[in-house]
Amino acid sequence: MDPQGSLTTFMGLEPYELDNIVGSSILDSEAPLAIHQNLYGVDLAPANITLSAVELQLASVMAREARLKLALAGVKDSYDYILIDCPPSLGVLSILSLTAANYVLIPIQTHFKAFKGTELLLNTIKEIKKHVNPQLAIAGFIPTLFSNASQDKVILEALSQQLAPIARIYSPIPRATAFADAAMNRQPLAVYSAKHPSLTVLKEIAIGMDKLK
Ligand SMILES: Nc1ncnc2c1ncn2[C@@H]1O[C@H](COP(=O)(O)OP(=O)(O)OP(=O)(O)O)[C@@H](O)[C@H]1O
Numbered sequence: 001m002d003p004q005g006s007l008t009t010f011m012g013l014e015p016y017e018l019d020n021i022v023g024s025s026i027l028d029s030e031a032p033l034a035i036h037q038n039l040y041g042v043d044l045a046p047a048n049i050t051l052s053a054v055e056l057q058l059a060s061v062m063a064r065e066a067r068l069k070l071a072l073a074g075v076k077d078s079y080d081y082i083l084i085d086c087p088p089s090l091g092v093l094s095i096l097s098l099t100a101a102n103y104v105l106i107p108i109q110t111h112f113k114a115f116k117g118t119e120l121l122l123n124t125i126k127e128i129k130k131h132v133n134p135q136l137a138i139a140g141f142i143p144t145l146f147s148n149a150s151q152d153k154v155i156l157e158a159l160s161q162q163l164a165p166i167a168r169i170y171s172p173i174p175r176a177t178a179f180a181d182a183a184m185n186r187q188p189l190a191v192y193s194a195k196h197p198s199l200t201v202l203k204e205i206a207i208g209m210d211k212l213k
């Protein structure tokens with residue numbers, strides 16, 4: 001759901017070459033989701049920059065919050081998990097995503113400015129629960145880009161104290177160049193560097209999500 005299409009690129013597709021993206025089925029509820037099968041063992045409904053136009057076109061669509069949920073309804077029974085990659089802003093596309101989701105996983109940089117964005121997101125989640133998706137639950141917070149510098153440790157401690165009453169705090173994902181290298185190579189980290197230590201954290205998250213099912 002991110003018009004930047006980074007995930008689409010990381011999964012080996014060329015976003016600009018795609019005519020059919022997730023936005024096509026959001027705008028036209030009769031159009032089936034454009035699903036690319038078995039990219040590194042998962043299926044992907046891709047995104048590209050034209051998704052930002054969808055955001056504008058949605059202005060005149062009835063019951064627009066539920067449009068992604070509707071688009072997923074036809075395929076959701078075929079999958080164990082559906083991950084929705086959200087855009088960085090809290091606009092319409094994020095609202096559609098949070099309306100379609102059962103759980104939210106919140107990455108949060110171990111940086112003092114990240115607190116502010118998280119507060120906004122938590123308020124949006126509260127509103128979504130109140131008005132459109134009462135079942136939505138926070139599956140956890142994932143501290144990211146963590147370095148062992150003392151400043152990061154202080155921030156992680158503060159984050160944990162403030163957010164632990166809301167949801168589980170996962171182990172921090174360390175800052176590591178392998179993430180950028182994998183992205184540049186258009187591969188998931190687990191494919192690019194199968195023994196990378198950060199994968200244990202990603203596995204911990206996967207197991208945590210599995211327990212919620
Ligand atoms: N733990 C990490 N250590 C180092 N670099 C990282 C780490 N996580 C992410 N990055 C770098 O930051 C980039 C963006 O990360 P990611 O895609 O996870 O975040 P995002 O906020 O969703 O970004 P985008 O707006 O591109 O979707 C990655 O391509 C990678 O180069």
Ligand SMILES: [Mg+2]
Binds near residue numbers: 007
């Ligand atoms: Mg992203």
